[in-house]
Amino acid sequence: MSEINEGKKSEYRVAVGIDVGTTYSSFAYAHKKAPREIYPYTDWPEFSGRFKTPTALLYDEGFKNLKAWGFPALAERPTRRNKNSTSKPVERFTLHLGSMENKSPLPNGLDYKKAITDYLRELSKIIKQTIANIWELDFFTHVVLVLTIPTEFDDNAIAIMRACAFEAGLLRNLNSRNLVFITEPEAAAIHCMESLKQHNLQVGTNIMVVDCGGGTVDLTTRQLLDDDKLSEITERTKDFCGGSYVDQEFLNFLRCRVGTSTINLVNDKHYHQLQYVLQEFCRKVKIRFSGDKSEFVPVDLELDELCPVLEKYCKGEYLNRMEQNDWRVRLNFEDVKAMFDPVVERIMLLINAQLRSSNNSSALILVGGFSESKYLQSRIKQEFSTKVRVISIPPQPATAIIKGAVTYGMKEEVHTSRVLKWTYGTSINKKWKQGDPEERKLPGGRINRFDRLAKKGTQVDERVTRTFYPCCKHQRKIVIDIFITSEDDAKYCDDPHVKPLGRLSIELPLSLNDEICFITFTLTFDDFEIQACTEVSNIGERYETTFYLDV
Incomplete structure (x- = not known):
């Protein structure tokens, strides 16, 4: 803290x-x-x-x-x-x-x-x-x-x-x-709000954001609120099926031509050369592939120029075949489509699952670097045009996330709520009662329990507020411990699934006129960091802190 x-x-x-x-x-x-x-x-x-x-x-x-x-x-x-x-x-x-x-x-x-x-x-x-x-x-x-x-x-x-x-x-x-x-996904949704306005979406519309990056595909569904604000309504889903996995399929294609051991050795000993081949594949083939066979032109890759070290490691039948072909490999339409399809099919499954969990969406936004793929765009339109009323692909979808982040920096109030990934709680001191564990009974007949502040999987409108009172008017300090758990709730703060998030220690003033002061405690989930604010009554003194786990 x-x-x-x-x-x-x-x-x-x-x-x-x-x-x-x-x-x-x-x-x-x-x-x-x-x-x-x-x-x-x-x-x-x-x-x-x-x-x-x-x-x-x-x-x-x-x-x-x-x-x-x-x-x-x-x-x-x-x-x-x-x-x-x-x-x-x-x-x-x-x-x-x-x-x-x-x-x-x-x-x-x-x-x-x-x-x-x-x-x-x-x-x-x-x-x-x-x-x-x-x-x-x-x-x-x-x-x-x-x-x-x-x-x-x-x-x-x-x-x-x-x-x-x-x-x-x-x-x-x-x-x-x-x-x-x-x-x-939230940054992407913020950026795409302008392009969605032309579709006259009504308040209450569910909008799915499909972020197809290089490594992962990330999905979340948000609801359109008044004043173009967004509320998250489902927990996010993801899979490792981004654009780089098409690159891996291309490497598998090369393995069939020069041998698996050859590719493995080059990858281990001459990584830069293999990456140069991948960059040429992306530039000449991957970026241009639309899935339309009539417009596809076969591409020849001269491997002896792009990756000359292959000749050193290629052996046996693979070497004979490559020498017969002058170290040239041809990529035909079916070859390239076979590289895309396993990756694209996994993305289709993700979108279908998100549609079911969100009780369907009226709009789908496609963003991220891999979303530049014309083939991926056409497959999504073909598969979901009858299930989703609006499929929006902004200009330059690869920039949607950083542009949305800039917009968020200009006016941070764009979002209003989010679905929590953890249950948050604090330790609270209560009177021990019959049925409570005898071994947990403290001096003075009290017991420490886990007091839930916010539940995992629920929407929280930015902050949670709670009031705490000293045990007596002579108490000079209050310690507020914050805990997280992957469960919906917990009984005690030392349960196995409960982890400490941070501790806030507050010095209490001498009570005015012997009145017991109270603490207004606010836990804020804004900006994706957990911030805490306390205000002490009578004197109105405020303290602000943020909680960090061990780094």
Whole structure:
């Protein structure tokens, strides 16, 4: 638990939305004087023109120095100088913030928090320089940062991201108010509100957001309220079936041509060359594929030029066949469709399941990098046009999340409620009564119990308020412990499934006229961080804190 530094929202002039994704990252920015003019950054090192850069880092031995990040860390065209390079970048390190099993292992000696911090540090240099080139202002005072997060991030993950952002130089103080968080689907929904207005959606309409990223596909359903506000009505669902899994299917295609052991060895010893082949596949095939056979043109890949080291490891029948074909492989329509279909089918299943859990939706918004795929768009329209009245695909769906984050930074009151992933509660001291465990009886005939503040799976309108009284008028301190549990409720705070979130200690004033004062306690779920505010009666003194799990 740490004190929150006060910040004045009226001082914010620029909002920056930042999305550090599993496979790709991006940011956008806008000034409050022109809030509709949101600019995604595209001038990435060595790969200008794209909205995103890979979430990848390249270190020297021992991970002391960072050699490259983004595109330069991931793929490099083979040359005489680097054709034997064996260095391998670090990827998918943000997955270690989540609770998924079988995370991609990191190299020995590298902590995922260091990787996140190093990546944010390089990103912060570009963000600061970009803002400084356009406006004269104090970055830490006049810029609000909105960091998008996956839906499964818990309070601990958010706390780690904040700590990494501070270490990376994005914040002046650890608990600076100019950093707020928003989930990726919520940011996407906020951005798409403008495009949905043309469909005259009524208040009460259910809107499903399908965020198809590089690694994951994330779904949530929201309800349209008055004044274009949104309320979350279902718990989020997700699966690992984003665009990068099409890349994996392409690698499986290559395995059938040159051998599994060949691809594995190249991936292990010459990662940059294999990634260069993948980039060529994305540029020439994946991005252009629409699923329309009449407009498809077969693509030939010259593997001896794109990945010359393949010749070193290819053996036996695979080698004979590749030499006969001059190391050329042809991608036909059926080949490419077979790469897309297993991934697309999983997305179809996710959407169907979300429709059932939300009692159907009248609108579906498709966003995220993989949503740029014409084939995915056509399949979704074909499958769901009779089930969902409006299917909306905004221009540049890859930028919807960061643009929505910028909009959120301009006016944070867009959302009004959310579905909680945890049950929150506190320890309360009550009179022991018959039937209570004898071993839990405290001196004075009292007992400590778990008192639920907010239940998992329910909607909470931003905050929960509770009043606490001292046990007697002479009490000089009140301690409020906050706990979380994955269950709907708990009896006691030391139950196995209950975890401590934080502790708030309040010094009580001497009671005026011997009156017993009381504490108004408010737990706020705004900005995706758990903040607590207390106000002591009689003197009206307020205390604000935020809770963090161990990072």
